[in-house]
Amino acid sequence: MIHDKVLNIHYSAPNEVWEKIDVVYQSMPYWAGNTQNPKWVGENIDLWSSVEPGGVQIAGTMPEDIWEKWYLKLKEDLTAALGYEIGEPENGYDFKYWDS
16 A cells, blocks of 8 residues: 655754654554665565655555554654654644745
8 A cells, every 4th residue: 555644743853853753653564764765674664754845745555454553653653752742734733844
């Protein structure tokens, strides 16, 4: 199944935020990337992350039964690490950092 989600993490967040994100990314199952090329790989799994003007994008393929748990864990772990609720801006989740 193809997934494409954008999270409420703005590109203008300070370096300490990106360092925390890297730690969370690396703790997630199927991690196969590095700080410059975050990705997760496994059987029928090929996900990547990028920083876009609209937020952090997580996209690629992952079976739906794995995705549901994996994506929930990612958002929960990022919320705990960053200190504000992480979710999709289209669902009303606000950005904490915003380039002004």
